[in-house]
Amino acid sequence: MKTQPMKTIFRNLSGQHALPTALALVSLLIAGCNKPASDQGDSSGGVIKIGEFASLTGKDATFGVSSHEGTVMAIEEINAAGGVLGRKLELLTEDNQCKAGETATVVNKLIARDNVVAMLGEVASSRSLEAAPICQANKIPMISPSSTNPKVTETGDYIFRVCFIDPFQGTVMANFATKTLKAKRVAVLTDVKSDYSKGLAKFFKERFVANGGEIVTELDYNGGDKDFKGQLTAIKAANPDGIFVPGYYTECALISIQARQLGITVPLFGGDGWESEKLFEIGGPAVEGCYLSTHYSPAVGSELSKKFVENYKKRWNGKTPDALAACGYDSALVLADAIRRAGSTEGQKIRDAIAATKSFPAVTGAITINEKRDATKSAVILKIKDGKYEYLETVGP
């Protein structure tokens, strides 16, 4: 009686050839482990595996989700058009939960266990900086969609990006503060935990002072802080014409609220870290009249861009794409184009092909990868009005 169920299970299993299949799979896995990633990609003739590390949950999650949605859409479109080199692309995504240290773990996993041929990710510079040395050491080409800190691509010759860098973004905002806002005295509030924020603050200050402006006070906070009243009270006492906050949206929304509570009425402005729907959800009326620079606005752009906005809305339930979605989309397109031109999935060849990218037509504008492996592109400035981003101007590189 007792052995009966066991037997039935076993019979069912063998009847469906489950056991032999499982054994075959295991032996395949074992064989796969011994081969370097790039070889396996070539010889198998199956899908081309592309790794993606993204911040899908956590503090800056809307960044990761937008960028991921753009990337997924690009991969789907490429596959629908027949794939690359006659093979389909497979995107393997890992969530780093916005945590320090987690990126290294997931990137190692993608390279060692999943044998990806190239890596896409991520928005936040601090986390891209975690992944870059690992990709470089394993000779896996990596394209960051929207990490703007210069140090990211300085890691090595396998690391690229399809967005502008902070020296440019900082300069754009400094010129904007001087020319459009007519600000003479500006306070800077930096997130010292973020490489992005520190970089942007530095380049902003350099240009703003060169423009004849005065930095009246510089204060810091730690990403994840909730109370900024200490800093903002000191800023209010310094009486600036504007406050430059190069941070991420969760803190920027809280900073805006507390600034308004303390009776600070001058505009706050920042970089692409401000761009998120959560900024409005948390910040509400407090973020009205603030400004930010970013990569792209759906309000302006080429035919390609219009088509992207249309398809994105269809694919993601009517959601309007933000700049990070567009950058995520572009990063996958640039990578697919490079694999096509390389005619191979070997790391070295893909790398050379990405480096040779010239005037590639992308949603955020034509992409040319320069000798520092960065894209030279223009920036747009948006104003927050009635709970929406309003296009203000485009600034060329």
Next chain:
Amino acid sequence: MAEFLQQLINGLALGAIYALIALGYTMVYGVLRFINFAHGDVFMLGAFAGYYLAPLVNRCLPAQSYLGGAIVLVLAMLICAVLGMLIEFLAYRPLRNRPKLTVLITAIGVSLFIEYSCQHEAIFGAAPRKFPDLIPTTAWHFWGLVLSSNQVIVLATTLLLLGGLSYIVKRTRIGTAMRAVAFNEQAAALMGVNINSIISFTFALGSALAAAGGILFAMNYASIEPLMGVQTGLKAFIAAVFGGIGNLPGAALGGGILGVIETYAGGIPGLSNYRDGIAFAILILVLLFRPAGLLGKQQTEKV
């Protein structure tokens, strides 16, 4: 001068929240002689309880009313009181007669368990959320200062709860029993005090205060997430040690001073970066020079 006073107001409002949480740490320590590291997470659960309760309460009462806010606050405190008792019953009671270190490690385990399970999408998820505006807010401007109604409410609620707590501990039978357990657990048991129910009550009271802290915190700093209790909980712990752990007025004083120091440090260029560092440096200094804390004495009467 205006800046100095404004920072004092900001600091006291922040410190009042630290004080509320610190009271929970200090009370449990007073009775059981161990640090309940999961206390900061009960604070977070309190804020989330408010987040989910607010829309329910708003069905019967108009949104943003003082009565509605008070009901949300009281309900969240009740929920967290039950949670606190549950944590004690499940995690700490089985270890009552084990070395204190075992319970301490378990407390850290409970804390991590709550933090990480709450980050799962099926519970709260890791993304920050907007805490609803419970009560109408106004701001008063005078002598170049800004005082928001929220800040006044935080200070008033803290003082009220501190008063209530002192009354319970000093004047009621159950408070006397708590002090008896704190003084000598065995002797209290021999005198007919039900140790288990007293300890449960202590956890309930501490957790209710943490929930109040959570709601007040979320009212002032609109975004809430599952890890919000980590840093705030640590600061409150420092406040408790600073004021003299086991000593109720000490916890309130410690919270207030810590909030004010932190706020002033935040407003000084070059020092704002080290705001949290300053808080932890204070902890080390206090432990070096006054191990019993500001108000702690060698033979202090515990809770």
